[in-house]
Amino acid sequence: MSGFEGLPDTRTSLVGITDEGDEAWLIRSISQKLYRCPGCHGEIMIGAEHVVVQYVKRIGGTEHHHWHRRCVEEILVGELRRVRRVSANESQRGKLESRGRRPAGRRRRS
Ligand SMILES: [Zn+2]
Numbered sequence: 001m002s003g004f005e006g007l008p009d010t011r012t013s014l015v016g017i018t019d020e021g022d023e024a025w026l027i028r029s030i031s032q033k034l035y036r037c038p039g040c041h042g043e044i045m046i047g048a049e050h051v052v053v054q055y056v057k058r059i060g061g062t063e064h065h066h067w068h069r070r071c072v073e074e075i076l077v078g079e080l081r082r083v084r085r086v087s088a089n090e091s092q093r094g095k096l097e098s099r100g101r102r103p104a105g106r107r108r109r110s
Pocket residue numbers: 037038039040041042067068071
């Protein structure tokens with residue numbers, strides 16, 4: 001994951017595109033409950049820093065998962081295209097859910 005070590009953090013999120021053409025927003029978070037990481041199927045403990053992966057689908061709609069940071073770095077980021085940094089402010093959940101209300105071709109550029 002060259003160039004993105006330590007990201008996302010509190011100020012900076014990442015966004016890339018999946019093979020399906022969906023946006024994948026990578027957002028730093030602290031877990032409020034126990035989650036299971038889709039990368040390794042292991043647990044993410046309460047209070048642990050981790051990464052929320054919020055998908056904004058090409059056809060509209062959103063979906064999110066909680067991942068270990070190392071699993072994002074070792075597995076997920078390599079599967080995304082055109083990964084770039086964005087302000088964490090741009091990746092607020094409300095903004096992404098609003099973005100998901102339109103299909104990709106009808107979204108304003110961020
Ligand atoms: Zn994991």
